[in-house]
Amino acid sequence: MLSELVLGDVVVVCRQEAPEYLSSCFRNAKLVFLNDREKIRLKNYEQIKVPRSEPISNIFLDLEDRNLYLTNFVLDQNLLEIPVKAIAVFENKIAIFIGNKSLLFDPDRFGDGIQDAQFFKDIFHKGKVQDVQMNIQNKRTTKKYYEESAITYSDYSNSGELGVFTIEEYLSVDRVAQNFEKNLGSDDIDGANSSTNTSVQNMPIGFEKDCLNEIYEPTENPGKIVPVKPIPISALDSRKVREIEILRYMQKVDELLNGLTVNQKEVMVSADQITLSRNFATSDSTVRKMKNHLAKHSELPHPDPIIVVKQNENLQVVSGNRRVSAYKAMSRNKIWVSEIDSEDFLKFRLNSYFGSNVDADHELIVMKNIIKDLLSYLNISNSMLKTWTAIEKNRVFGKLFQSKMKLRHLLDIYPHERLMETLMKLSSDGLKFNGYSLRDIGRKYRKNPKSTNSALEAVTTDVELKNAISKLRPDVKFLLEEKNVPEDVAQELSIIYEDDLEFLNFARSSDLRCINRATPLSAVTDKFHVFLNKKKTSPPCSKTNFIVSNISDTEFDILLTANHEFALQATKIKESIFILSVGSLLSNSDHILLLPDQMGIEDCNGKLNNYVSLEIIIKVDGEILQGRAKTTFLSRCGITNRIIYTTDQLFGLSQEHKTYYIDFGGLISEELAKLLIPPDATIVVKTANQQQKLQKYFTRRVTESLTIAPTR
Structure with a gap:
């Protein structure tokens, strides 16, 4: 028997006796269905956002065990066998708690009736769902949207995890013949045409009467099969294909580092046949030492051979340019080299570079060519690289870039051609880029491509470059x-x-x-x-009043502070007080304040952190309010008791409270005060210096509010 009650603003429908209070994750819900009294803890569930490509799902009642189950859900069909534990309907989502997962649906991707308590009453009292026209007979066939007894093209998937026939299995020649025989009966070919009107409806989609005539036409090829329609790719298939691609690239990188096999041929060649890939002056210290050694000996001692690759009629040096320069300078006509095949040239060069753990400070043009060779070896295009996430890049290239910070951040910039051209030009003009500057440029470009390109094209010195990067803001x-x-x-x-x-x-x-x-x-x-x-x-010219006073010598409505100890001291002094303690990072803090992006702080990975802890302390007539009493008090003040607040929501307190005491420090700044306090408020501060600074800030705000952009 269902029980129904209202807890706060939430309608709760429960199969058993309703709980006395709701879990915190249901506080903002409109409707909640609970299968039992066990408390739902959000941390125990894996939250999964169901993509909009998923078919519209629904639930049904199993008449055997009287539990609700999902139906028409493809993303994870293992969940079809597990009873639904709870359902929460919010303004912008529907959460289904099942197994150890919390499935988050968009409201329009689920049956409409689920947003009404009457829906659940109809299910349990009448034994059917009004908006799904089906007879509930067998639990397995009802829950499975795809039935093995009636296969259609929408059933086919390349994934073996969906528990249905694969396209290769079903469309084999023998299988097709069996299906046709079953549907056509034992009639001969001429009789097939007359029977298609009644049996074709049981055949796979796309096999119409004309198709059957074409396949079984006596004068045509009887073995001919009509090309099948394209198979729809599910979200699960796309993720599996992407995962397979990433694993394939990871394997190629491992082969490059650890399993490289190159065919080499030791030959003695004429020095005139060898061309250098990099020129060194005869005054180079290493070349000079080699020349001195060759003056006394016939060849240079070196553990590694000189590697060359054949290009047209000549041999180009891959490794050993200094040694070849020394041999030529000493007029040695014959040189021992190891010749490698041209198809191994790219792999060998990459292995030589990435096999070293030294982060050599190469010029950008050299590093650009290294990335170009690497992407060519892996067969990754620029357009493909743009779609990769940071996690996918780290999985594929992490081993290669462990000690090469500069190259790692240049890879993020490489797909953006205009930005790369600008950096190449600046590098050729003598500007220096290190790993940190490339990291910052990549981050700024991701947030504001147009301004980043324009700013970099205008710089001419390292100082201008640094200043230009620091001034860029998100678009x-x-x-x-x-x-x-x-x-x-x-x-x-x-x-x-x-x-x-x-x-x-x-x-x-x-x-x-x-x-x-x-x-x-x-x-x-x-x-x-x-x-x-x-x-x-809004009244732009409202005057803000300022008072300089201690907390014990004045009356005020709200205390704004970031000092928890100061807040506790205030509760001892005042019999009635309202305190907003921001950013105290207390483990027992019940609320979170979402700051605007411009007040957030980026971590070392560029991730914006604009969530801070918020503690709301309310004392009335000597008693600290808790639970329902606190919720009622906040409602009278014009705001809802919630877990996450925005500055706009806290600004609503100004409807009932006009006097604020501001304890500056920590996150309590002039900018935050502007977001929380109206222009016509009275503000109490500790010192005259704080009053002057805040007065200038509020005066500037009034001036800014007089300029209104035209509405489009």
């Missing part, structure tokens, strides 16, 4: 993509609002995670217009 397209706006929509918006500073500020500061994913372009545009209207209707 609108990158900011939108970081907030999960689709790439094509982000590109279109960046063109529409090109050079619009207001839209750039909007992209930096706005939370776009909850926009309508069905129409993202109009959703972002509408939100931008709301952003502009707020600026137009």
